[in-house]
Amino acid sequence: MTDPRLYCSNPLRASAEIRLGRDESHYLVSVMRRKAGDKVRLFNPQDGEWSADIAAADRKGVSLRLEKKLRAAQRVPDLDLLFAPVKKARTDFIVEKATELGVRRIRPVLTRRTIADKVRLDRLSALVREAAEQTERFDLPEIFEAEKLESVLDGWPADRVLFFCDEAGDAMPMAEALRGHETGKAAILTGPEGGFTSEERDYIRSLPIAIPVSLGPRILRADTAAAAALTLWQSCCGDWSGGAQARE
Template identity: 55%
Template sequence: MVTTPRLFVDAPLSEGAELILPREQAHYLVNVMRREAGAPVRVFNGRDGEWQTKVAEASRKGASLQVETRLREQTGVPPLRLCFAPVKKARTDFIVEKATELGAACIQPVITRRTQSERVRTDRLLALATEAAEQTERLCLPEMSEPVSLERLLACWPDGERLIFCDEAGDGEGAWGGSQGRARPLADMLQGETDPSGPWTILIGPEGGFDDAERTHLRSLPFVRAVTLGPRILRADTAAVAALTLWQAALGDWR
C-alpha cells in the first residue's frame, strides 16, 4: 500500500497556490519518499485545514507543490497545556512526542528545584512535535513555550485556568497525599468538577519529584488540584502519558 506523505507547511493554503518546500522537506519527499512530479501530498499549516496537493517539481535542486483541493476544514484541540520538568534527552523527546499525539495544545518546560536537565532546545522539540503532528493527523502544532521557573509559572497564572498537580509524595511510609491530606485519584477529581469547561494544565515533576516547599506552595493555591496517579511512583514520561490520557478520556476529545 502506498502511503500519501503528509507535511506541515508554514505558508497560506488556497486552491492553485504553489508551495516551495524548504531543503529538508524537499530532501525527505524526493530522496526518502521517492516522490516524483504528479505524486499526491497532503499538507496542513494549522490555520487553513488540510489540503490535497501534487508534486509540481522534484529534482536535486528542490521540490514544489501545487495546491489542489481542501480535504478537511481546520479544527483545533482542547485547551490543555502540559507543563513538565525536563529530564534526560530521550525521555524529554518522548514526552513531547506523546503530548503532541495525545492532543496537548501547549507544551511548557518548567524548571523546578530538582530539575537536572535545564538546557532545553525548544527548536529541536518543535521539530519533534511537527513530525508527530504530521504522522497522527493533527491539523495544528502544539505551542512550544520557552522554559520557565516553577515560581514564575505560578506567579503569572492565567485567570480561570486550573492546574492538575500530579503529587507523587505522601505523608509517610505507605501513605499518599502529603501534609494536607490524601490527594484524589485524577479520574475521580475530573468527574467531580462541577464546571469542567475552560483551560486546564497538567504539571509533571522532575526525577526525584517536587521538594517539600514546592509541594506546600502548590497545595496552597486555589487553582491547583492535587491528584495521584496510583500507588506506584511513575517515571516522568509515563506520568505525562497517563495524565494526558485520563484528561482526554474524561474532558477532552476522546469522548
C-alpha cells in the same frame, strides 16, 4: 500507503503553487521516495488539510500544486502541559507524546530537583512538527522557553485549572478529580525524576487553582506520568469522548 503529510505555513488555496524548502524537499524525495506526479498532503490550522500534486522534484527542490481541500481544521482542546525537563530521550518522549495527546502549549518548568540537559527549543520544535504531521493534528503545539516553576505559578491565570500530579501520597485519583471540570481551560503539571520537594508541594497545594491528583499506587517515571495524565484528561474532559470536535 497514505500520502505524506506536511505542515505548511503558506496559505492553502486551490491551484496555488508552493515550493518546499530544502529539508522538506529532501524528506519527500530521499526519505519518502516521492517523485513528480505523486501526491502529498499539506496542512495548517487556518486552512485545514489539502491534497497537492508534486509538479516537479529535482535537485533544486520540490514544487507542489494544490488540488483540493480534504478536511477542515479542528483545534485541539485548550490544554497545557507543564513538565520538569528530564534526560534528553525522556524529554523528547514527553514532547512527542504531548503533541499526539493533543496539548496546545508545552511549557518546560525548572524545579529544585530538575537535573536536565539544556532544553533545546530548535530541536524540540522539529520534533513537535514531525509528531504533528504524523498524528494528523492541524496546529503545532507552542513550545515555551524553560522557566522557573515559581515564576510560572506566580502569574498563573485564575481561569485555568492546574492538575498537579502529586505522587507523594494522599491526592484524589485523577479520574475522580476531573469530574466537575469537564469544561474550561486546564493545565497538567508533572515533576522531575525524584519528585517535587516538600516545599514545592506545599506551595503548589496552597494555590486555590491547583488540584493535586494521584496516578495510582505505583511510582511512575516522569514521562509515564505525563502521558497518563494527558490521556485521562483527554478522555474525560477533552476531545476523546465521542466526536472529533474539539471544544473551545
